[in-house]
Amino acid sequence: MARTIIIEEAGGPEQLKLVDRPVGDPGPGEIRVRHRACGLNFIDVYQRTGLYPLELPHPLGMEAAGEVVAIGAGVDHLKPGDRVAYAAMPPGAYCDERVMPAAQVCPLPDAIDYETAAAVMLQGLTVEYLFHRITELKAGDRVLFHAAAGGVGLIACQWARSEGIELIGTAGTDEKCALAREHGAAHCINYRDADFVAKVKEITDGAGVDVVMDGVGKDTFDGSLDCLRPLGFMISFGNASGPVPPVDLLKLASKGSLKLTRATLFTFLADFDRCQAMARHLFEKVASGAVVPRIGQRFPLEKVDDAHRALEARQTTGSTILTL
Structure with missing residues (x-):
């Protein structure tokens, strides 16, 4: 027993x-x-x-x-x-x-x-597939990662640092943002105090990021799309705030021929x-x-x-x- x-x-x-x-x-x-x-x-x-x-x-x-x-x-x-x-x-x-x-x-x-x-x-296996099994990432690429002070997020921060990837994190308190930076995030945005889309555009001089890794779901999905550069890749991999509503594919076209996947480990x-x-x-x-x-x-x-x-x-x- x-x-x-x-x-x-x-x-x-x-x-x-x-x-x-x-x-x-x-x-x-x-x-x-x-x-x-x-x-x-x-x-x-x-x-x-x-x-x-x-x-x-x-x-x-x-x-x-x-x-x-x-x-x-x-x-x-x-x-x-x-x-x-x-x-x-x-x-x-x-x-x-x-x-x-x-x-x-x-x-x-x-x-x-x-x-x-x-x-x-x-x-850790989630981070491994996000960084190596979906799209090719290389040193110098920019990634937006939500919930950067969570279990997956802190591993992602370290993984990105080990491979020369510039990770921009989001978190809900200044303390959590500091924790994400300590673990390797190049930047971390307190989404309760700032518009994370505007901050990402500021950090990237208006260019946007190459990849968004979003495990939050409903609350961050639309903003995540707005953070991508043209031809950028959105990886949705979780629903912490609830499932994402149905997506209008024309939105991906209008925002710069974006790519989107809903992945699972x-x-x-x-x-x-x-x-x-x-x-x-x-x-x-x-x-x-x-x-x-x-x-x-x-x-x-x-x-x-x-x-x-x-x-x-x-x-x-x-x-x-x-x-x-």
């Missing part, structure tokens, strides 16, 4: 329930993994509220780190006792131990501890070789010190409802982990 957080119906943090569930043995292509730390992400909120529907009842959690207990037939890249980390479907990481598909579980280098791994997998992780390569790239960044995840909050597993409330209220900075 393993302590596991489940929801039986969609709704608020009060729907999160701690139960004991049988773990079982891994079948073909599966592993049994004992967790040492779990990550918390906005996708967990989307699943809890029903924005991303699940078949209920269902456990939650997309990210964790721990050790392999047992493997099923056909699993060749892992063995019992291996240190591992993952960001993977299906949800179910909020637990002490689970059986899950092995393909997106990645060997964890000894140089990276479990809490760091749990804090960096989903957010798990499309990129679905391919085994690409998933493992992305993880290796991320681990190289972490092991070298180019990316140092900032764990801003820790909550025990049984207080996951409080963790969700803090995340939704934008009271968190950096990554949030659940301790076991």
Whole structure:
């Protein structure tokens, strides 16, 4: 049996329930993994509220780190006792131990501890695909990144600095802006005090940025388009403020033949070789010190409802982990 957080119906943090569930043995292509730390992400909120529907009842959690207990037939890249980390479907990481598909579980280098791994997998792999799998970015390019002091944002700031990319961040307080700059943002705009579109135009001498990476969604989408240079690329990858309404494609034409994609991490992780390569790239960044995840909050597993409330209220900075 393993302590596991489940929801039986969609709704608020009060729907999160701690139960004991049988773990079982891994079948073909599966592993049994004992967790040492779990990550918390906005996708967990989307699943809890029903924005991303699940078949209920269902456990939650997309990210964790721990050790392999047992493997099923056909699993060749892992063995019992291996240190591992993952960001993977299906949800179910909020637990002490689970059986899950092995393909997106990645060997964890000894140089990276479990809490760091749990804090960096989903957010770090998100940054990896944003910077390397969608459009070609090079040193000197300008990127606008919303919520730059959040878990994904602080990793993005460091990643950009390590590759010579000029990152312009936005955040909701002067303290969060300072934190983003400390982590590598070239500029950070307090969107509560200033019009971020006007500030981006000022910073870029009216030219606009090459790429916008927007995980906020509804509240920032139109302004993000206005920050792009002609032929610029808008990457929408999250809905923290709510889903983006339907888009008039003619708007992209009128604003300078803009490009737009709505991307999701798990499309990129679905391919085994690409998933493992992305993880290796991320681990190289972490092991070298180019990316140092900032764990801003820790909550025990049984207080996951409080963790969700803090995340939704934008009271968190950096990554949030659940301790076991």
